Amino acid sequence: MIVGVHGIRCYRYLAKEGTAERAAEALAAEWAAALGMPLSAAYYAQLLHLGATQGADEPELLPPDAQRMLMDWVSALGAPAEVTMGHGTLPVRQAASWLAERFGGAARQFVIAFCREADTYVADHGSPRRAAAREEVLRVLELARPRAVVAHSLGSVVAYEALWHRPVELDLLVTMGSPLGMPQVFFERLSLGEGNEEHKGQRPPGVRRWVNIADVGDIVALPRDLPSRFPGIDAHHEVSLGLVTSHKATRYLARPEIARELAPLLSAPDDQ
Incomplete structure (x- = not known):
């Protein structure tokens, strides 16, 4: 089995x-x-599952811990420091854009969805x-x-x-x-x-x-x-x-x- x-x-x-x-x-x-x-x-x-979320593909709408997860993820993938630095929601949008440029739009959507679901599991x-x-x-x-x-x-x-x-x-x-x-x-x-x-x-x-x-x-x-x-x-x-x-x-x-x-x-x- x-x-x-x-x-x-x-x-x-x-x-x-x-x-x-x-x-x-x-x-x-x-x-x-x-x-x-x-x-x-x-x-x-x-x-x-947390239910359908309006604008679910937008990185700025991720919970704060999930945004941090996305930032740490692109850092692990080799994103330059300027992508992961900044104020407010700018870094997470930059990170998502870097993902799309480096790996394609599907990768960007996947990572955002992954961070939303994975953060629900590991945050606490x-x-x-x-x-x-x-x-x-x-x-x-x-x-x-x-x-x-x-x-x-x-x-x-x-x-x-x-x-x-x-x-x-x-x-x-x-x-x-x-x-x-x-x-x-x-x-x-x-x-x-x-x-x-x-x-x-x-x-x-x-x-x-x-x-x-x-x-x-x-x-x-x-x-x-x-x-x-x-x-x-x-x-x-x-x-x-x-x-x-x-x-x-x-x-x-x-x-x-x-x-x-x-x-x-x-x-x-x-x-x-």
Whole structure:
């Protein structure tokens, strides 16, 4: 059994399917088709959804912490100092413009949407929404008792925290397009639970093997060399998915590196 943990912009599954249960089934079917293997999904998008926001593509309308996240993100991407300096809302607009010039308009829209949703999760260690997202992932893991978890994007942050807060026995954790090590944006904000903060960067205690995969052009997977901040990673694969789809979950799932990592678990007897 494999469980997938999704990233941002997955509320659309609920909007289409009507219930979280059916949304999870739809997402799982899409991921399983890309992976070529059966898969269940832990679905938490509704827990971070704040509703439609007028002018959602405007960086100035992001909450203050999300604006700071965007600024730290473009800094990690190599934006010059003049882009991230200034007064009032000018820097965040400059940062968004720099993103569009450097990576295209789609990247600008994606990063703004990512910051809105990710800030809802990481802004407050004690946030009920943050705890609820972790608990939903743990609920599915404890029910399904999978041998492996594949976690994409923000889902890798949710899964990593969940597996520290309440360890679950897993043969394999695969993180795809993970921002776990992004300075100021995620790494310093990780919440591993009481007594675990000193273990930040290590493999979660119930996980036997941790594999990370990152596209060379993925603007979310920063730093690209995640083991430099997370020595608990056992294997790291850098791949090329193509410029347009460099962060798409299904493109990561279709990579042969992931199939090779999962194959031994699927062929081995399940004694759990």
